[in-house]
Amino acid sequence: MIRTFFISVCLVALAACGGGTRYSSANAQSGGAGAPAPTFDGTTTRLPFATGPIYAACQAGGRRAASQARCGCVQAVADQALSRSDQRRGAGFFKDPHALQEVRQSDNAGNERFWKAWKAYGQQAAEICARS
Numbered sequence: 001m002i003r004t005f006f007i008s009v010c011l012v013a014l015a016a017c018g019g020g021t022r023y024s025s026a027n028a029q030s031g032g033a034g035a036p037a038p039t040f041d042g043t044t045t046r047l048p049f050a051t052g053p054i055y056a057a058c059q060a061g062g063r064r065a066a067s068q069a070r071c072g073c074v075q076a077v078a079d080q081a082l083s084r085s086d087q088r089r090g091a092g093f094f095k096d097p098h099a100l101q102e103v104r105q106s107d108n109a110g111n112e113r114f115w116k117a118w119k120a121y122g123q124q125a126a127e128i129c130a131r132s
Contacts (some may be wrong), residue, residue: 004091042110047072048072050072051072052067052078053073053090054071054087055071055072055083057090057094058074058094059071060095073128073129074129077129082118082121086114086117089119090118
């Protein structure tokens, strides 16, 4: 059960990955430079998009769901939710998901803080980037 949850969080973060320009809060408010996504009323909105360590790890992972738009969206959410050092640390988990499991189970206060931030980020990325 825990392993399934962990894998789900990693996949959500990976699934929410795109490529292009740096993300900014101005882009987020105006629709960003990401791919258009349909809304429930039939109109389209632009998903946020950014490049950075999460984007690069997402693209390098070689998974089918890791489109440029999705990887860029996940990076844009990371830019809003995680520090740059947490982004660099998290990018390593795309290659070694077991290491994230070790962080999650650690009693270290720093690891606990990172895990909570990473988990919240994964949930946020899943909500925002599901349309990509």
